[in-house]
Amino acid sequence: MSPEAAHQQSHSPSRPAGGPASPLVIHDLTVAYQRKPVVWDIDYETQAGKLIAIVGPNGAGKSTLIKAALNLVPRISGEVLFFGEPYKRVRHRVAYVPQRTTVDWDFPVSALDVVAMGLYREIGWFRPVTRRYREQALAALERVAMQDFARRQISQLSGGQQQRVFLARALAQNAELYLMDEPFAGVDAATEQAIIGVLRELRSSGQTVIVVHHDLQTVSEYFDDVLMMNMRLIAAGPVGTVLTAENLRRTYGGKLSLIDQVSQKMAEQHR
Amino acid sequence: MSLPGASPLFAAISFASYNTRVVLLGASLLGLAAGVIGTFLLLRKKALIGDVVGHCALPGIAVAFLVIERTSPGAGKNLPALLVGATCAGLLGAQTVSLIKLFTRVDNDTSLAVVLSVFYGAGVALLSVVQRLASGSSAGLKDFLNGQTAAIVSQDVWIFSGASLAIVLVTGLLFKEFTLLCFDEDFARTRGLPTRALDIALTLLATAVSVVGMQTVGLLLVTAILVTPPASARFWTNDIRVMALLAGLTGVVSAAAGVIASAARERLPAGPMIVLCGGALFVFSLLFGRERGVIWLWAIHRRERLRNDRTDLLRSLYESVEANPQSARPSKDGAIRAVIPRDHIEPLRTWSSRRLNRALGACIRDGILGRTSDGSIALTQTAIEEGARIVRNRKLWELYLQQFADVSAASIDRNRDLLDHALDPALVRQLESALGESPRV
Numbered sequence: 088m089s090p091e092a093a094h095q096q097s098h099s100p101s102r103p104a105g106g107p108a109s110p111l112v113i114h115d116l117t118v119a120y121q122r123k124p125v126v127w128d129i130d131y132e133t134q135a136g137k138l139i140a141i142v143g144p145n146g147a148g149k150s151t152l153i154k155a156a157l158n159l160v161p162r163i164s165g166e167v168l169f170f171g172e173p174y175k176r177v178r179h180r181v182a183y184v185p186q187r188t189t190v191d192w193d194f195p196v197s198a199l200d201v202v203a204m205g206l207y208r209e210i211g212w213f214r215p216v217t218r219r220y221r222e223q224a225l226a227a228l229e230r231v232a233m234q235d236f237a238r239r240q241i242s243q244l245s246g247g248q249q250q251r252v253f254l255a256r257a258l259a260q261n262a263e264l265y266l267m268d269e270p271f272a273g274v275d276a277a278t279e280q281a282i283i284g285v286l287r288e289l290r291s292s293g294q295t296v297i298v299v300h301h302d303l304q305t306v307s308e309y310f311d312d313v314l315m316m317n318m319r320l321i322a323a324g325p326v327g328t329v330l331t332a333e334n335l336r337r338t339y340g341g342k343l344s345l346i347d348q349v350s351q352k353m354a355e356q357h358r
Numbered sequence: 359m360s361l362p363g364a365s366p367l368f369a370a371i372s373f374a375s376y377n378t379r380v381v382l383l384g385a386s387l388l389g390l391a392a393g394v395i396g397t398f399l400l401l402r403k404k405a406l407i408g409d410v411v412g413h414c415a416l417p418g419i420a421v422a423f424l425v426i427e428r429t430s431p432g433a434g435k436n437l438p439a440l441l442v443g444a445t446c447a448g449l450l451g452a453q454t455v456s457l458i459k460l461f462t463r464v465d466n467d468t469s470l471a472v473v474l475s476v477f478y479g480a481g482v483a484l485l486s487v488v489q490r491l492a493s494g495s496s497a498g499l500k501d502f503l504n505g506q507t508a509a510i511v512s513q514d515v516w517i518f519s520g521a522s523l524a525i526v527l528v529t530g531l532l533f534k535e536f537t538l539l540c541f542d543e544d545f546a547r548t549r550g551l552p553t554r555a556l557d558i559a560l561t562l563l564a565t566a567v568s569v570v571g572m573q574t575v576g577l578l579l580v581t582a583i584l585v586t587p588p589a590s591a592r593f594w595t596n597d598i599r600v601m602a603l604l605a606g607l608t609g610v611v612s613a614a615a616g617v618i619a620s621a622a623r624e625r626l627p628a629g630p631m632i633v634l635c636g637g638a639l640f641v642f643s644l645l646f647g648r649e650r651g652v653i654w655l656w657a658i659h660r661r662e663r664l665r666n667d668r669t670d671l672l673r674s675l676y677e678s679v680e681a682n683p684q685s686a687r688p689s690k691d692g693a694i695r696a697v698i699p700r701d702h703i704e705p706l707r708t709w710s711s712r713r714l715n716r717a718l719g720a721c722i723r724d725g726i727l728g729r730t731s732d733g734s735i736a737l738t739q740t741a742i743e744e745g746a747r748i749v750r751n752r753k754l755w756e757l758y759l760q761q762f763a764d765v766s767a768a769s770i771d772r773n774r775d776l777l778d779h780a781l782d783p784a785l786v787r788q789l790e791s792a793l794g795e796s797p798r799v
Contacts, residue, residue: 157548175550183548190542194401195598204538208549213531240596256545 108171110135110264110295111156116165118148118155125151129165129320133264133312136293138286140300140310140326144339147317149299150186153266157183169264179208182262186269187250192242198252199237202227205259227259228252230288232281247278254282265289265296272301283309306330378621384515385617385632387522388571389609393587394529395563396609397602400588401540406470407561408581410455411448411568413474415577416481418447419502420488427491437514444502444569451477452561505576505629518570525563526606536560537598574613575629583609586636593647612636667717669748674703675727675737676745694728694736703735754789 111133118126126148133139141149154160156167158174169177182205202224203216210220228234231251236244241252250270257265270282286296286309297314300306306313307326315321315329315338322334399405422443426436451473458469488499529536538546539556547553564584571580591604616632645653679685679696686696703714718735721727726744728736737745 154544159544159547178548178550181548183545185542185544189544194541195592195596195601196537196541197597200537200598201541204542204545205549207534207538207551210534212535216534242596 107135108168109133110170111297112168112171113152113156114166114168116152116155116167117163118151118160119163120151120160124163125318126155126316127318129316131314131320131323133295133297135295136290137295137311138290138309139295139297139312139314140306141297141314141316142300142303142306142338143316143321147338149316150268152316153183153268153297153299157181157266179260180263182257182260182265184253184257184265184267184270187246187253187272192244192249194241197238197240198228198233198244198248198255199224201241201252202255202259205256224255224259227255230258231255231285245275247274250274251278251281254285258285263294265294267296267298269299269301271298271305303335375621378617380515381621381628382614382617384518384522385574385613385628386610387519388567388574389583389587389611389613389632390606391522391525391529391609392567392571392583393591393605393607393609394526394602395560395567396584397588397591397598397605398529398536398540398560399564399584400592401598402560404560404564405585405589406581407452407564408568408584410451410470410474411565412572412577412580413481414451414477415444415448415569415572416478416502417484418443418445418450418481419499420481420484421447423488423499424484424491437517440499440502441517441569444572445565447477448565448568449562452565502572502577505572505574505579505627514573518573521566521570525566528559529563529602532556532559533599533602575632579629579633582633582636583613586633586640587612590636590640590643590647593643593650596649608636608639612639664717664720667713668720671703671714671717671721672726672741672745673748673752675735676742676749678702679737679742679745693738695739695742696737697730697734698737699734751786751789754786758789 109132111131113129113131116126116129117124125146129152141152143149151160155162155165156174167174169181174181199221200216203220205227206216206220206223210216216224225234225237228237231254233248233251233255236248236252241249244252254267254270257267271279274282286298289296290311298310300310307330310326312324313326313329314323315334317338317340321338322329396405396408399407419440420443422440425443426439454473455466455469458464458473459466462469464472485499535546535551535556538549538551539553539560543553546556567584568577568580571583575583587608588601588605590608591601594604595601612635613632615635616630617628619631619635620626620628643651645651648654675698678698682698682702685698685702688695709717718727718729721741722729726738726741728738730736
C-alpha cells in the first residue's frame with residue numbers, strides 16, 4: 088500500500104473489535120489477467136450507509152475490483168470480507184448489478200422475468216416463479232418507475248430502461264450492500280434521475296452502495312465517498328477531502344484534460 | 359412397384375404396422391427432447407455442441423464395440439454398451455473444447471473444428487479396425503453414421519423413449535436455473551448457483567439427446583434436430599417458455615412427418631427426411647413468424663416508410679407554398695387552399711417518380727390532397743395545417759438544440775429529415791415546455 092493511500096483512509100482495514108462489521112473490507116487484493124496485474128494490492132474499508140463512487144481511467148481495474156470481491160474472477164492474493172464474513176455466507180446481504188453490456192438483451196424474456204431472477208435463490212431449486220414472487224418483482228420495478236414495462240420483452244426497452252431493470256433485479260433481493268458496475272453509462276437523463284433517486288432512498292434506509300462511475304463531473308454531487316484507483320489505490324475517503332486536483336492527476340496521469348474543468352467546478356462549489 | 363406411395367402412405371398414416379407406430383413414438387419423443395434442450399443450447403450460443411458430440415461419439419462407439427468383442431466375442435452390437443461408449447466420448451470431446459477455450463487463446467470455432475475432426479478421424483480409423491475383425495455383428499455400426507430409423511427394434515425404442523422423457527423432465531425442473539445461466543452467468547454465480555455444474559448438466563443432456571438421436575438421424579445430422587426446432591420457434595415468440603414449448607412441438611412434428619414420409623416410400627431414409635421436414639418448418643417460420651418473420655418485419659418497415667414519406671411530402675408541399683405566394687389559390691368553397699404544379703415540389707427532387715406517386719396517392723385517398731385537371735396538386739386546409747405543424751416541430755427542435763445542447767446549426771441540418779419522423783406529440787409538448795409557453799419560431 089502506498090503511504091498516501093494509508094494517509095487518506097479513515098480506518099485501518101482490519102475489523103474494529105466489537106462494533107458491527109463493515110459492509111466491505113478488502114485486504115491486500117491483487118488480480119491478474121494473463122499474468123499482467125490489473126488490480127494491485129488494494130486495501131479498502133467501506134463505511135456503512137454511504138454512497139461510494141469508484142473512479143479511475145479506462146482499464147484501471149474498477150470492474151475487476153468488484154468482480155474479484157464477488158469471486159467472479161480469481162484473485163492472486165487478498166482477502167475480502169462482507170459484514171465480517173466471506174461472501175459465500177452472506178450472499179443474501181449483497182446485491183450485484185453487472186454492466187448492462189455484459190448480457191444479450193435480445194434474450195427472449197420480459198422485464199419482469201429478469202427482475203424475478205433476483206429472487207431465484209429465495210424461490211429455491213425446481214420451483215416455478217409463483218404469483219407471490221411475481222408481485223415482489225413488480226414492486227421492485229415500481230421503485231425504478233418501470234412497472235408499465237413489466238411485460239415488455241427486454242430488447243424492446245431503451246438502454247436506460249434496461250439499466251433500470253437491472254437495478255430492479257438487485258433491489259428485489261432486499262440486500263444491505265449494493266455493488267453496481269457503471270449503472271450510469273449511456274443512460275438518458277430520466278434514468279439517471281431515477282437511479283440517483285433510488286440510491287438516495289437506499290442510503291436513507293441505511294444501505295451501502297458502491298458504484299463504478301465514469302463521470303467525474305457528477306461524483307461530488309451524487310456521492311459521499313470516493314475511491315480513486317488506477318490499478319493501485321490512489322486515495323479513498325470523503326469526496327470533499329479526497330477528490331483533489333492532485334489526486335485526479337495521479338489517478339488519470341497526464342491523460343485527463345477534464346481535470347482543469349473539474350477542479351474549477353469544485354472551486355465554484357466551495358465558494 | 360405398381361402403386362408407388364399410395365397404399366404404403368395410407369398404411370403409414372393409419373399406423374397399420376406395429377413397427378411404424380413404435381418408431382413414430384420414439385422419434386417424436388426424441389424430437390420433443392431435442393427441441394426443448396436445444397432451446398437452451400441456442401440461447402447459450404452453443405448450437406454446435408450437438409455437432410461436436412455427434413462427431414466425437416464415433417471413436418467411443420468403436421472402442422466400446424472392440425472392448426465387448428474382446429470379452430465376449432460375437433456380442434459386440436450391444437446397444438446400451440455402445441451408447442455408454444458414445445456418451446463418454448461425446449462428453450470428452452465437448453469438455454476438450456471447453457478446456458481449450460479456458461486455458462488457451464485459441465478461438466472457439468477453431469477449437470471446435472480441430473476437436474470434432476480429430477475425434478471423427480480417430481473414429482473412422484477405429485471403424486476400419488472393427489471391420490477387419492470381420493465379425494458379422496459389426497455391420498450395425500454403420501447405422502450410427504447415417505441413422506437407420508427403420509432398423510430400430512421396439513426394444514430399443516423403449517430405451518429411447520425413456521431417455522427422451524427423462525431429458526424433458528430434467529430440463530423442466532431446471533428451467534429457471536438454465537434460463538439464468540444462459541442469460542447472465544456472472545449474476546447466476548453471485549446468487550450462489552453452481553454454474554459449472556449446471557453447464558455440465560446442460561452439456562450432458564445435449565449429449566444424451568445426441569447419442570439417442572444418432573440411431574435415428576445419424577451422428578452427422580444430429581445437430582440439426584437440436585438446433586433447427588428452437589431456431590424456428592424463435593421467430594414466433596419473445597418468451598423463453600413459449601419458445602421451448604414451440605421448439606419441442608416443432609421437433610415432434612418434424613420427426614413424425616419424417617418417419618411417415620419414409621414409411622410411405624421404400625428406401626427413403628427417415629433421418630434425412632426428419633431433418634428436411636425441420637428445415638421446411640424453419641423456412642416457413644423465417645418467412646411468416648409472428649415476432650421476427652421477414653414478411654412481418656417487411657410489412658412493419660413498409661408501413662413506417664409510407665408514414666415517413668407522407669410527412670416529408672406534406673412538409674415539402676408546405677414549404678413550396680410558403681416560397682411561392684402565387685400558389686395560394688383558395689377555392690370558392692374554401693376546401694382548397696393552394697395549388698402546386700407537380701414539378702415544383704422542390705425538396706423531393708431526389709425521389710423516384712414512383713415513390714412520389716405512391717405518397718401522393720396515399721394522401722389523395724385520405725382526402726387531404728387533391729389533383730386538379732392539369733395534374734397539379736391541390737392542398738386542403740388539413741394538409742396546410744399538418745405541413746405547418748411539421749415545420750414548426752422542426753424549428754422547435756433546432757431552437758432547443760441551440761439553446762440547451764449547444765449544437766451548431768450545421769450539425770443540426772444533417773439530421774433534419776430523421777427528426778421529423780421522431781418528434782411525436784408527447785416529445786413536442788416537452789419541447790414546448792422547455793422553451794417556455796409560446797416559443798417564437
